[in-house]
Amino acid sequence: MRQSSRPLWAEIDLEAIERNYLEASRRAAPRTAIAAIKGDAYGHGAVAVARTLERHGAILWTGNVPEALAMREAGIKSKILLFGGYVPESVPELIAADLVPTIFDLAGARAAAKAGADIIPIYVKVDAGLGRLGVPIEDARETIRAIAKLEGLKIEGIYTHLPFGDLSGRDWALAKSKAFETLLDELAVDGIRPEVTQLWGSSGLLANMPDFCNAVCVGHVLFGLSPVTLEISPADAFRPAVKSIKARLIHVAHHAAGRDLAISGQYAFRNSAKVGVIPLGISDGMRRLVSGMSPYALVRGKRAPIIGTSLEHTVLDLADIDVPQVGEEVTLLGQANGEQVTLGDWSQWLGCSELDVVMGFSGRIDRHFTNPADDIWGSLR
Numbered sequence: 001m002r003q004s005s006r007p008l009w010a011e012i013d014l015e016a017i018e019r020n021y022l023e024a025s026r027r028a029a030p031r032t033a034i035a036a037i038k039g040d041a042y043g044h045g046a047v048a049v050a051r052t053l054e055r056h057g058a059i060l061w062t063g064n065v066p067e068a069l070a071m072r073e074a075g076i077k078s079k080i081l082l083f084g085g086y087v088p089e090s091v092p093e094l095i096a097a098d099l100v101p102t103i104f105d106l107a108g109a110r111a112a113a114k115a116g117a118d119i120i121p122i123y124v125k126v127d128a129g130l131g132r133l134g135v136p137i138e139d140a141r142e143t144i145r146a147i148a149k150l151e152g153l154k155i156e157g158i159y160t161h162l163p164f165g166d167l168s169g170r171d172w173a174l175a176k177s178k179a180f181e182t183l184l185d186e187l188a189v190d191g192i193r194p195e196v197t198q199l200w201g202s203s204g205l206l207a208n209m210p211d212f213c214n215a216v217c218v219g220h221v222l223f224g225l226s227p228v229t230l231e232i233s234p235a236d237a238f239r240p241a242v243k244s245i246k247a248r249l250i251h252v253a254h255h256a257a258g259r260d261l262a263i264s265g266q267y268a269f270r271n272s273a274k275v276g277v278i279p280l281g282i283s284d285g286m287r288r289l290v291s292g293m294s295p296y297a298l299v300r301g302k303r304a305p306i307i308g309t310s311l312e313h314t315v316l317d318l319a320d321i322d323v324p325q326v327g328e329e330v331t332l333l334g335q336a337n338g339e340q341v342t343l344g345d346w347s348q349w350l351g352c353s354e355l356d357v358v359m360g361f362s363g364r365i366d367r368h369f370t371n372p373a374d375d376i377w378g379s380l381r
């Protein structure tokens with residue numbers, strides 16, 4: 001583990017990710033559970049997560065070329081598929097790097113067909129209604145037939161993506177899934193029967209949606225995050241993978257009552273003020289305080305209100321802490337002495353999803369991995 005001179009770190013529980021993957025696989029059976037680790041494994045560290053899941057033979061899907069290349073460089077042998085993130089001309093390079101491309105138009109398919117002498121496996125993505133990436137469902141039969149005729153390619157998989165968050169979204173996704181089912185039936189009539197078909201992600205798995213495909217592709221639940229409301233399903237069988245975010249006090253100050261301070265511009269101290277500073281700033285994913293919210297961190301298990309933040313620092317009110325010491329541990333997320341701060345708390349304070357909170361804090365904060373597979377020490381950052 002790298003000892004950081006910047007006392008701010010997150011603890012990532014790799015065993016939780018492993019267990020979550022096994023739970024997703026169990027629920028998905030007899031379908032295959034594919035692991036979505038785009039966005040640097042949803043902010044948890046793509047290489048470490050890939051190593052953990054590789055032990056279980058997981059197929060890995062990511063949406064970022066540099067992250068996929070970093071996984072190959074780190075020696076990850078699993079099949080790595082790309083969701084996207086490149087222009088058609090780059091497809092041959094990706095194939096040369098042993099990555100499987102997703103194709104979403106004929107230009108990409110033609111580029112893939114020119115990539116080499118061998119038969120190249122590709123996946124075709126269909127846009128069944130999300131309106132993002134993919135061959136539009138109306139044109140999909142014709143386009144996929146044209147792709148199937150190109151020499152040097154094998155359509156190994158066809159997939160779509162219909163994520164949802166609430167009951168009306170679930171109805172929408174179910175309706176859209178019907179058109180995808182019809183498409184797969186029509187393609188089968190045309191003699192195109194890919195080895196892998198996939199439609200649902202975490203929301204579909206949690207909501208137990210009817211499925212005619214043979215794979216699901218999950219991201220959220222691997223990390224103990226839920227994309228759906230409780231009325232659809234609790235996700236409590238899945239464990240949060242970010243165990244904690246912690247810092248140390250780098251400064252403690254005492255301000256006499258009535259002193260005219262500029263912390264956060266508007267904060268009125270109750271009495272005299274005892275404040276502490278931690279090295280967590282907006283550059284680390286912290287946000288300026290939203291009025292009406294009262295976020296706090298824990299010091300010795302007691303709540304220390306967060307009263308101001310800047311690019312590199314955050315200020316805590318330590319009124320309730322006896323003789324606070326520079327170097328003391330501050331828990332921003334996780335448990336301390338029986339109290340806890342959850343991702344749910346942060347998502348309220350910042351007015352965003354739990355995933356957004358994790359992603360926000362994932363850029364510059366050092367990761368300490370707990371319970372890693374035996375052989376993964378050393379090469380992790």
Ligand SMILES: *Cc1c(COP(=O)(O)O)cnc(C)c1O
Nearest residue numbers: 036161201202203217218219220
């Ligand atoms: C990200 C992604 C998934 C996984 O979604 P979750 O909701 O995080 O499980 C599945 N399929 C596609 C195409 C994706 O891009």
